[in-house]
């Protein structure tokens with residue numbers, strides 16, 4: 001596994017592409033990213049896979065729902081959008097150039113936030129009763145872990161919300177372990 005980000009003088013692309021796709025448990029290799037985009041079997045990045053598992057196990061319906069994803073990174077936002085499409089959600093991907101982010105987020109039945117901006121999302125961004133998934137990890141002014149969502153502000157508006165820590169993070173690790181087992185099984189065949 002490659003721990004990103006790499007130092008600036010090392011090409012991320014060259015390093016990621018040097019991993020055998022069948023050992024690419026992070027799902028970052030273009031072959032696995034392409035498989036996800038085209039609905040083929042392959043390794044899916046742990047964080048977005050963990051979010052899907054979390055939604056399914058919490059009984060949150062995705063089919064036909066408005067899903068807004070804030071962030072379009074290769075690691076979280078883009079694969080998250082592919083996975084939500086595969087679950088038949090109607091998907092909007094917002095990013096730093098999105099206009100009226102608040103209005104866009106407020107459309108969401110399921111709001112997934114992976115912007116890397118501390119407490120970006122307050123209750124004004126959330127439709128009452130929406131499911132809010134917080135991918136961000138930061139330290140607040142008291143050195144406590146917090147997310148991209150202002151949990152205390154949003155909790156009363158949301159129908160369901162993930163905490164930071166103890167929400168998406170452990171799911172990422174679980175999905176990564178699952179990919180490791182799958183890889184080992186594939187290599188034994």
Ligand code: NDP
Pocket residue numbers: 047070071072073074075076077094095096097098101114115116117120135136137138168169172
């Ligand atoms: P990146 O910095 O790679 O991507 C951030 C994305 O958010 C970009 O697409 C950016 O837009 C967008 N963005 C930034 N600011 C805004 C804004 N003000 N409004 C709307 N969109 C914005 O981050 P990652 O995807 O790698 O990670 C996101 C967060 O998730 C981080 O806090 C990271 O630590 C955390 N993380 C947590 C994991 C977990 O297991 N819980 C795993 C991976 C990440 P643009 O493309 O225009 O620049």
